[in-house]
Amino acid sequence: MTAEAVIDVQGATAGFGGPPVIEDVDFRVEAGEFVGIVGPNGGGKTTLLRVILGLMPLRAGRVRLFGEPPGRGRRRVGYVPQYPRFSRDFPVSVRQLVLTGRLGATRGLLRYTGEDHAIADQALREVEIAGLAGRPIAALSGGELQRALIARALATDPGVLLLDEPTANIDPRVEHDFFELLRALNRRITIIVVTHDIGFVSQYVGRVACLNRTLVHHGTEALTPAVVEQLYGHPVRLIDHQHGHG
Numbered sequence: 310m311t312a313e314a315v316i317d318v319q320g321a322t323a324g325f326g327g328p329p330v331i332e333d334v335d336f337r338v339e340a341g342e343f344v345g346i347v348g349p350n351g352g353g354k355t356t357l358l359r360v361i362l363g364l365m366p367l368r369a370g371r372v373r374l375f376g377e378p379p380g381r382g383r384r385r386v387g388y389v390p391q392y393p394r395f396s397r398d399f400p401v402s403v404r405q406l407v408l409t410g411r412l413g414a415t416r417g418l419l420r421y422t423g424e425d426h427a428i429a430d431q432a433l434r435e436v437e438i439a440g441l442a443g444r445p446i447a448a449l450s451g452g453e454l455q456r457a458l459i460a461r462a463l464a465t466d467p468g469v470l471l472l473d474e475p476t477a478n479i480d481p482r483v484e485h486d487f488f489e490l491l492r493a494l495n496r497r498i499t500i501i502v503v504t505h506d507i508g509f510v511s512q513y514v515g516r517v518a519c520l521n522r523t524l525v526h527h528g529t530e531a532l533t534p535a536v537v538e539q540l541y542g543h544p545v546r547l548i549d550h551q552h553g554h555g
């Protein structure tokens with residue numbers, strides 16, 4: 310018997326009343342993998358993440374997270390959404406933001422424990438922004454805020470990290486550092502990252518899943534221009550950003 314998958318999506322179809330946004334998607338992720346999900350705007354990437362988390366009903370198919378229905382399994386997912394649900398001007402420090410990752414574990418008690426603080430500090434060290442712990446989140450760069458959000462997700466002690474477009478507001482030089490960080494985190498945790506950036510991500514991840522309503526490609530073999538053309542409907546250059554902008 311094979312080890313239980315972290316994520317097991319079978320034949321998933323979902324949408325918003327009109328035609329399905331994702332259709333008959335099979336998507337399986339094993340423990341320890343680093344998987345990229347790419348695809349055009351509106352291709353259904355965020356929808357697939359929401360289906361995985363049980364935040365959107367399925368019209369057909371089945372989802373298991375750590376072998377459980379998503380409503381139960383999602384407690385073990387560190388989700389970093391595309392647009393954080395708080396205002397950047399909200400007057401909290403980086404440490405306070407990361408500590409909110411412990412709220413699920415405090416079981417409604419209004420005080421964080423010493424252990425919560427230790428876990429939050431460790432998460433800040435792991436994403437290499439311990440020096441920014443006392444800074445208001447309003448005073449962070451886009452890249453620093455992303456690291457703070459990942460630290461918050463890590464503070465929940467997750468079994469998998471799910472990141473939706475984490476590099477959307479990051480310039481290519483910082484993006485390289487950011488993916489290096491994800492690569493380092495992947496030594497101990499399964500990571501799934503949604504991105505537009507097809508050329509860049511394939512240098513880092515072990516596997517790329519290409520989603521444009523259906524899963525166009527889902528393998529370990531390198532992306533070919535033909536697959537990319539099928540995905541976007543037109544040829545796309547696979548640009549290596551490291552040698553792009555100066």
Ligand SMILES: Nc1ncnc2c1ncn2[C@@H]1O[C@H](COP(=O)(O)OP(=O)(O)OP(=O)(O)O)[C@@H](O)[C@H]1O
Pocket residue numbers: 325330348349350351352353354355356357
């Ligand atoms: N709440 C909603 N009601 C109706 N349609 C929606 C809703 N949310 C998303 N959609 C539609 O579903 C489709 C897929 O959206 P989704 O956000 O999953 O795509 P995506 O691949 O993540 O796109 P992007 O790369 O632009 O973030 C889009 O056509 C979008 O307009």
